[in-house]
Amino acid sequence: MAFKFKGGVHPDYRKSPEVPVTVMTPPKQVVIPMAQHIGAPCTPLVKKGDTVKMYQKIGENSAPVSAPVHASVSGTVVAVEPRPHPLGDLIMSVVIENDYQDTPELMEPLTPAELKDPEAILRRIREAGVVGMGGAMFPTAFKISSGRGKVDTLIINGAECEPYLNGDHLTMLGHPEELLRGIELARIAQGVDKAWYGIEKNKQDAIDLLNSLDPAKYGVEIVPEEEKYPQGGEKMQIKTITGREVKPGGLPAGVGCCVISTRTAYAIYQACYEGKSVVERIVTVDGSAIGAPVNALTRVGTSLAYIAEQCGGFVRTPRKIVLGGPMMGICATTLEAVTVKGTAGVLFFTEDEDRTVEEPVCIRCGKCINVCPMRLEPTYMYQYYKKRNFEMLEKYHVTDCIECGSCTFRCPARMPLTHAFKTAKLMLQARAAKEKAKAEAAAKEAAK
Amino acid sequence: MNEKKERMIFDVTYQPQVRTVRDTQRIMLDVIIATIPIVGFGVYRFGWHVLLLVLSSMAAAVFFEWAYRRLLKKSISIDDLSAAVTGLLLVMVLPPQTPVWMAVIGDFFAIVIVKQLYGGIGKNFLNPALAGRAFLTASYSGVLTIVVIDGVTAATPLGFLKAGNPMPFTLAQSFFGAIPGSIGEISSFAILAGAAYLIARKVIRWRIPAAVIGTVFFVSLIFGHSGYGHLDWALQNVCAGGVMFTGIFMATDYSTSPVTINGQILYGIGIGLLTMLIRYFGGYAEGCSYAILIMNLCTWAIDKACHRRQFGVSRAEFAAQKKAKKEAVS
Structure with a gap:
């Protein structure tokens, strides 16, 4: 079992597994978004004033591609309203006032059979x-x-x-x-x-x-x-x-x-x-705006502001908040955003990590091609993107891009490659949808 | 406290959120560092004039780039050091007796005509330093097609080879640089030291240099030359002329070489073949720099032809794709 994939990069890992796992005291209030998965968002099962227990199911959707959400603390529901989601939108969320009892409502563990x-x-x-x-x-x-x-x-x-x-x-x-x-x-x-x-x-x-x-x-x-x-x-x-x-x-x-x-x-x-639903996970909090890295068992729905505070506050002014890892993680726009089931890390970056330039110019070094694990040709894809040449973008298989960010990481000219390919993919999708609608309209016309 | 935090505004960018520290400037600096042994050996062989030539050429190239972009109100790009590299590499392929003013003219041609008129770094389709050299040799052929050391005109090893005269230099002399020739070309040893640094720093890949040098070696080994042993002839062809330097420092120029992986190998082989074609049948004893300029023009076509087999596509499927494309064209 020793196959290898081509390409890839070696970023500075900056890992801190030697920092023991700590338990982050849950915040006074948790905000549980009803969409913590790809697929249909959940409908809240509780209303304002309800008492909920830890691990209790508070949101559900019967669609096959969906997953229920659960309360990460016990306490009282104080609001059911749209709140900022890490992805940037306002998403229906259940806000729970923590009673710090952590009264559990566990499912029965499965029997040996x-x-x-x-x-x-x-x-x-x-x-x-x-x-x-x-x-x-x-x-x-x-x-x-x-x-x-x-x-x-x-x-x-x-x-x-x-x-x-x-x-x-x-x-x-x-x-x-x-x-x-x-x-x-x-x-x-x-x-x-x-x-x-x-x-x-x-x-x-x-x-x-x-x-x-x-x-x-x-x-x-x-x-x-x-x-x-x-x-x-x-x-x-x-x-x-x-x-x-x-x-x-x-x-x-x-x-x-x-x-x-x-x-x-x-x-x-x-x-x-153990009959436990997913309500907490280890979140690595790091980045140059934070004094020392923390690996903390954190409840789902903890706000970023609270996390920063628990980790000793900012030693420097953060410029960017990254949810997840720095290669594929997304930026949060506000400290009000909360962690969800998939948040493996919260990184507070200062200008130290910022390596963008005002006018990036491709020098054709070809490093992006060498590191692309999908064996694509990012430099040419970028040029066709700039020209909005969708035919050539398809020919260069932009749709195969997994958005791992390797090309952009390695690019000495600081070209916004991954960003361009993501946009190109969305544009191609929109175009395909448009063409499909057109064809359908034409078919209807013909049927008449 | 909350009020203050709400006013905090954060950058939002698409992934990845981290980037390597090695930017364009660092790459160009690495190229300059890699030429230190070569320049050092040039100074040792030909005297302090070489250092003067190198520094003034670098300064002139940077000045021309700055002035051009200033006059045309474009962003100033001299801090990427690419102009300095062009000025440096141009001197490397000139003979040691070149006057400073001549190098400056070459810099002007390389930077303004070849590089900036086409949009600057990454956009020029000819190697600026080699185009500058070609321009100078055409303009001042009397001064630049010979090598003068200590006031005496010396015949270069390739001159001997071309004329079919017995070679007065041993292989070791050619390899370590005890031969007449252009400043940067004489010591294969110093060049290989620079190349090792560039490859270790991942500034260049081994593909193009290996393809160029390998092709020159094997073509000369197979065809040989009357009056020389095959192996001797092949090794002299690799070490005594410009193949080593241009193959490593010039053929790998980012803007003007293919970026596709198979394309780079094809391009290198093309340079090797053209070099040997010129050496065997052309009027010049040397041929490497013209071979590169010709292959520069093919770069785009090569990249187009060497489209990569992407992840998830088997060899058979890829061949079928290519065939379908061909049929669609015809």
Whole structure:
């Protein structure tokens, strides 16, 4: 199992796994957005004045691509209204006043018989609101069920190739056995005999620890991987472990693979063995505006302002707030924004991290082509983007771009490459939709 | 406290939020650093005039870039150091007796005509330093096509090879630089030291230099030359002329070389073949710089032809795609 993907970059990792996991005191108020996943947003199940318990389900949607949300503290609902979401929009949210009792409302742990039953596990995964906790937040239950019959290889992503973030690494070190049990459950739910756990070699202590627990007992094999970004990308992870390449426009299931992240596997364990829904996760708080990095077990719905305060406040004025890792994370616009299930990190950057220039000029060094893990040609794609030449953009496969940011990271001229490709993809989508509507209108006309 | 925080405004950019420290300026600085052993050896061989030539040429190139952009009210780009690199590389391919004023004229041609008129860094389609050299050799061929050391005209090794005369220089002399020639070209040893630095710093990739030097070596090894041993002839072709320097420092010029991976190899092979074509059949003893200028013109077409097989497409599918494209054209 030693396949390699081409390209990739080596950013300065700046990780701090030596900082022990602390528990962040929950804030006085948590704001739980009803959309913490890709797919249909939830409808609130509670109203103002209701008393809620920790782990209680407070939002639901019966659509297949959705995941319920749960209260991360116990207390009283003080508002059900749109609040700023990390993605920038106002999203319907439930605001809970914390009573600091953490009165739990746990689900019944699964019985030993249920722990062997794929359907029971899947129902529990859905019920507990488990989503892709690596950041994509795709509903895990749907991912697993839609891949049934096609998937022969389950891959657990433990690369954690994003700089700064330590949550996966610390979960491996802190809960290795639980993690292996969680993977076993995912494997049973998926209906495969074996799961591969890809971990970057910079986490050798975690690899050794997991191997010492006889992972084969759980049907798991640990695969040490080269330290390279984007090793944790879904397509790169599949390539590294199986040698298969996901087809352009295709899904991992198309090559018989399903990839779930470390923290997701742990959430599955918690849901099935402890009856806990997803209400907290390890969040790495770092960046030059913060004095020292913190790896804190943080409740979902904690505001960024509160996190900054708990981490000792700003030592310098932040210029940018990044949610997630710095390579693929998004910028928050306000300190009122809250963490969600997929928030693995909160980074407060000052101008030190800012390397943009006013007038970037491509020098044609071709480094973007060398580092592109999808083997695309970013420099030419950018030129066609500038000319709005959609035909050529398609010909250069801009739609295959996974937006990993490697080209932009490596670009010495500081070109806004990834940004351009994201925009180009949206433009192409809009164009396709327009053309489709046109064709439909024409067909209707013809039918008349 | 809340009031103060609400007034905080944050930057919002698309990912990634971090970038490497190595920017254009650092890359150009690396090129300058890589030429230190070469310039040093030039000074040792030909005297302090070389250093004067290098510094004044760099200063002139920077001045022309600044003045052009100032006059046309464009953003000043001299801090990316690319103009300094052009001025430096131009001197490297000139003979040691070149007067300073001549280098300055070359700088003017390289910076203003070749580089800035086409939009500046990244946009020029000819290598500015080599185009500057071609311009100077055409204009002052009497001064620049010979090499004068200590007031005496010396025949270059390639001159001997061209004429088919017995070679007075051993291979070691050619490799370490005890031969007459242009300032930057004589010591393959110093050039390789610079190349090692550039490759270690990932400023250049091995592909183009390897393709250029490899092609020159194998073509001369196969075809040989009467009066010389095949291997001897091949090694002299690689070490004694401009192949080593131009193949490493000039052919890898970002703006004027292909960016695609297969394209770079094709481009390097093209330079090697053209160099040997000129050396075997052309009027010049040297041929590398013209070979590069010709291949510069093919760069865009090469990049177009060497489209990469993207992730998820098998070799068979890629071949089918290409075939379908061909059929669509015909």
